[in-house]
Amino acid sequence: MRLTSFTDYGLRMLMRMASDADRAYSSAELAAEFGLSRNHLAKIMQKLSSGGIVVTRRGGGGGAMLARPAEEIHLGALVRVLEEGYPLVECFRADGGSCSIDGQCRLKSRLRAAEARFLQDLDRSTLADIALAPVSSD
Secondary structure, three states: OOOOHHHHHHHHHHHHHHHOOOOOEOHHHHHHHHOOOHHHHHHHHHHHHHOOOEEEEOOOOOEEEEOOOHHHOEHHHHHHHHHOOOOOOHHHOOOOOOOOOOOOOOOHHHHHHHHHHHHHHHOOOEHHHHOOOOOOOO
16 A cells, blocks of 8 residues: 555654644644645645544644544544545546446455555554654753
């Protein structure tokens, strides 16, 4: 399985946020840490917010925080949210994609099963399990 860079950065940001879940993280701070444009980071945050993973507040003292404890957020759920709209293969697209061997293919069911097992394995771990060590302010 290969995850999109969108998901990769989303997971990294969540790992950082889980390291100190009581504070709000600004988009500028996270963009600088991960070398992302604020625009790209905003798209990732919007997806995480609409998926109920983070909550965001605007203005001074605002930023993004986890919507619930990291111990309650399973990695499979994160990948499902972040990879939504990015099917593993073309024939998994909502519209079925364009495949000249559709109806004869014996690979599709195997790939669906492999994808399901991959996500089920990730569901065995939580964001708390992979949180980064807290950053020292010393």
